[in-house]
Amino acid sequence: MYYQPDIETMSREELSKLQLERMKWSLSQAYENVDFFKRSFDGAGVTPDDLESLEDLAKFPFIVKQDMRDAYPYDLFAVPMKEVARIHASSGTTGQATVVGHTARDLENWGDCFARGIAMVGGSDESTLQVSYGYGLFTGGLGAHAGGEAMGCTVIPTSSGNTKRQVQFLADCGTDILACTPSYALYIADTAIEMGYDPAKDFKISGVICGAEPASENMRQEISDKLGVQYCDVYGLSEIMGPGVAMECAERGGLHIAEDQFYCEIVDPDTGEVLPEGEWGELVITTLTRECTPLIRYRTRDVTRIVSEPCACGRTHRKIDRLRGRTDDMLIIRGVNVFPSQIEQVITAFPEVATQYQIILTNKGPLDHVELHVETEPDYPIDTVRKLEDLKRRLEAELKANLQVAVDVKIVEPKTIERSMGKAKRVIDKRGEQA
Amino acid sequence: MILQLTVFLQNEKGTLSRLTRTIADAGINMHAMFLADTAEFGIARIFCDAPEKVAQMLTDAGFRAAVTPVNAVHVPNEPGGLARLLDFCNSADINIEYAYCFKVGDDTAIDVFKVENENIDEALRQAGFRIAEPEDIYAF
CATH class of the missing domain: 3.40.50.12780 (ANL, N-terminal domain)
Structure with missing residues (x-):
């Protein structure tokens, strides 16, 4: 013991x-x-x-x-x-x-x-x-x-x-x-x-x-x-x-x-x-x-x-x-402190969505823009646009409520998000990269 | 009921050609294809031979693919062919999720539609509509 x-x-x-x-x-x-x-x-x-x-x-x-x-x-x-x-x-x-x-x-x-x-x-x-x-x-x-x-x-x-x-x-x-x-x-x-x-x-x-x-x-x-x-x-x-x-x-x-x-x-x-x-x-x-x-x-x-x-x-x-x-992984998005773990917690509360995800940060003009890429679980019905858009909206609302920051959810094809052998790369910060 | 192949695609350059190339390389013949698109993603709806096999093959190749049962009805290729069908659906309180049509030969068309309650074949038959069978559209 x-x-x-x-x-x-x-x-x-x-x-x-x-x-x-x-x-x-x-x-x-x-x-x-x-x-x-x-x-x-x-x-x-x-x-x-x-x-x-x-x-x-x-x-x-x-x-x-x-x-x-x-x-x-x-x-x-x-x-x-x-x-x-x-x-x-x-x-x-x-x-x-x-x-x-x-x-x-x-x-x-x-x-x-x-x-x-x-x-x-x-x-x-x-x-x-x-x-x-x-x-x-x-x-x-x-x-x-x-x-x-x-x-x-x-x-x-x-x-x-x-x-x-x-x-x-x-x-x-x-x-x-x-x-x-x-x-x-x-x-x-x-x-x-x-x-x-x-x-x-x-x-x-x-x-x-x-x-x-x-x-x-x-x-x-x-x-x-x-x-x-x-x-x-x-x-x-x-x-x-x-x-x-x-x-x-x-x-x-x-x-x-x-x-x-x-x-x-x-x-x-x-x-x-x-x-x-x-x-x-x-x-x-x-x-x-x-x-x-x-x-x-x-x-x-x-x-x-x-x-x-x-x-x-x-x-x-x-x-x-x-x-x-x-403290140094903490993302400061539009002045709000956000930890990737908080985003993950929201995602995993959605059984329709796979746990692989990626956060992409960019500047849209002077404002930070957060895009979250997720995949649906294999058995989630993909046939109706309405259901997919509804899932996206529910996820966005839940993220907004939890993080106090607007997140743009994008449902992507499977395997677009890189699977990891070691540490998963969850955050891609492109802020400041654009001219 | 007809099995339709449904594939989720990102609305990005090259995704549709990657899909059709994968199907082509497997030697599968497609009979019809319709694309629903939103700003970010699209849904390809396809009639092809052996839809269940193709869905599995596409899944293995990394696509998000599935088969969806849809209703298909033969209608005469003349003014009102589709309207009569939809009038019936309306009066029978059948809500249509999406629909598409294609012409077969000179005289008939096939109207395909997806409804919430899938089991309406019997109601359609009783109303005098000619239900399309899988073998009318694709090989197994």
């Missing part, structure tokens, strides 16, 4: 004590070995000795993504290279890649964090784990792999792609748990159905561990129903570690943070002030055990809140709520 019961069900008091002890170590590890933290702490007039309680962390300066890019490749490493066992790097699609190093101990801790999630979906050392995240610099594949090995699972490292083969392994190899992005899980399920299987009945699979991109409640439900599985949402980011920073138990209602490894704060994204517990804001993470790349107050840009009510599963570690979006 638990992977590390002594840690996962530790009393809050003991856990806070452990966190403070580790936080002191982590601040020193950063301050004494990484020039960036030496300079930034000195600039803010603080030293690790100023930390007497967990709340004192608020006195320390933040580190942001750009600082990590500037430190490329190794300037944030706190250990000599001979102790670095592996490096991972973010894709760098939005700028210089960020490189994160891991010692052997860091990798071991990572495996433990992910293995806790495997137990959350009922996995054990008797389970077969199919890892359909991409392997490589991206942390998804190797992170899930490490979790499977830590648990003692039989790991099938299919990586992403070659979807028919993925289905074949699900069918033939008795996979119990599948780890991949939610859009890929859905694609695998749809491919299996197209191949003539009913995955919920025909396959042994009982759990999925999905992360690395947002998924609405309805999309999760669709994955659970089509595959006949318990859905575990996994949170992680390559800067901090990778998948496993927080994972969702069977009770749902949030993802348990691995609080013995990470300390989470929620701050106001504009002022940086720490917000009272339970309020929505930007997640800030401090690593407590990481040797190679300790990060103190890393601003994740992810918008969530802390859920501190005791969980019926017995784990004492607090949860983060399902991410509402990213």
Whole structure:
């Protein structure tokens, strides 16, 4: 039921004590070995000795993504290279890649964090784990792999792609748990159905561990129903570690943070002030055990809140709520903040519409114009113009009511919206492109 | 009832030719085609041989295609041929969703129409109309 019961069900008091002890170590590890933290702490007039309680962390300066890019490749490493066992790097699609190093101990801790999630979906050392995240610099594949090995699972490292083969392994190899992005899980399920299987009945699979991109409640439900599985949402980011920073138990209602490894704060994204517990804001993470790349107050840009009510599963570690979006993925449309996840939530409430969608932003004169491309489900009657236009109007009205922004819905032919192997490209922002 | 092939198309350059090319390459003969269009999308309504097979083939090729049962009636190719049929529908409170007609030979035409309540063949027969059978229009 638990992977590390002594840690996962530790009393809050003991856990806070452990966190403070580790936080002191982590601040020193950063301050004494990484020039960036030496300079930034000195600039803010603080030293690790100023930390007497967990709340004192608020006195320390933040580190942001750009600082990590500037430190490329190794300037944030706190250990000599001979102790670095592996490096991972973010894709760098939005700028210089960020490189994160891991010692052997860091990798071991990572495996433990992910293995806790495997137990959350009922996995054990008797389970077969199919890892359909991409392997490589991206942390998804190797992170899930490490979790499977830590648990003692039989790991099938299919990586992403070659979807028919993925289905074949699900069918033939008795996979119990599948780890991949939610859009890929859905694609695998749809491919299996197209191949003539009913995955919920025909396959042994009982759990999925999905992360690395947002998924609405309805999309999760669709994955659970089509595959006949318990859905575990996994949170992680390559800067901090990778998948496993927080994972969702069977009770749902949030993802348990691995609080013995990470300390989470929620701050106001504009002022940086720490917000009272339970309020929505930007997640800030401090690593407590990481040797190679300790990060103190890393601003994740992810918008969530802390859920501190005791969980019926017995784990004492607090949860983060399902991410509402990213502060920098947040679309500002005609001055209104819109998260793609909100749009997805509306779409998936329409059973006539497939969950694949794309948002296209353009300028129409001085105004932003939002076009949403959707496909109808295969069994939706396409014969009457009236019904199609009615569907479009209902969808538009619902979007307008939910987002406070007018959205132009366009029903497109199937397969016009690109299916994804990794992260789905949901938003195409062409604003500013036109002359 | 006649099975009509229905295909959803985006109202964009090239989509109709892609459709007809796909049907042609499968060696399927079309007997009639009508296009309903809106600013953003169109619906191609087609009479062709083996409509169910073609709908499946188009679906596999990535089209949104389906078969739709429609009513088809032989009428004389003369003034009032269609009007008499529609008068009847009106008096029988049959609401028509869409309709189209085409001429067969010199003397007759086929009027095709889609109604909410599909099962009106018997009512039409009793009123003296000659229902078109699938074999009048396409091969299986």
